[in-house]
Amino acid sequence: MRAILLVTLCVGAQVALGQVQMRVLSQGVEVGTARISQKLLPDGGKQVNLNMDLKNGPTKVVVRQTSSYDAKGVATHKFQETIVTPGPVRTTVIATLSDREAKVAVDKGGKSESRTVPAPKDAPRDDPSEFWFIRDVPRPGTKVSRYRFDMGSLDWKLLEVEYLGPREVAVGGKKVRTHAIKASDGTFYVDEKGLPYLIETSAFRMERVVEGAPRPPRA
DSSP, X not given: OHHHHHHHTTGGGGOOSEEEEEEEEETTEEEEEEEEEEEEOTTSOEEEEEEEEEEETTEEEEEEEEEEEOTTSOEEEEEEEEEEEXXXXXXXXXXXXXXXXXXXXXXXXXXXXXXXXXXXXXXXOOOGGGGBTTTBOOOTTOEEEEEEEETTTTEEEEEEEEEEEEEEEEETTEEEEEEEEEETXXXXXXXXXXXXXXXXXXXXXXXXXXXXXXXXXXX
């Protein structure tokens, strides 16, 4: 469950305008659901929202995350709330981001902590891939390298994104035409509007809910 949770914190980066319902699977078993949405902002940026409900035996995890980006795809603000039951234990992380640093406020079970995490010097943060198939259409082979603040490790990480080109994949037992985007933390298969059909990482698989498709076994 921890591996699934940490990786899902990166999902919002490749999801396009609109809303989609997903199933979360681990080793072929459905362990939860996710709802991902985003909207364009008046300044040309965007806001991405991720809501997840995960279950592993008696343990339940609810994740709520909101990320804001400017018109260049630079993340400016992130909010994350995680509730784990039994307990429950509620953790919130708020990060205000700039080219110089990340100012972070963490509250876990009522205990608060603040820290400042300097960004790597001259670190690239512009990310055109945030607007692929929303505003821009990349050519196959287009690559982007940028630093992103990770809400799990609370540190800056260099990530790479590449548009691989059109791909046909199976989702819910049906074949669909998608655009494949390879990132450091997984591969994203999106439709013509950039909405995800399929997300694959080393820890989990997320599939768009397709009407009439058989459901995988549940945990």
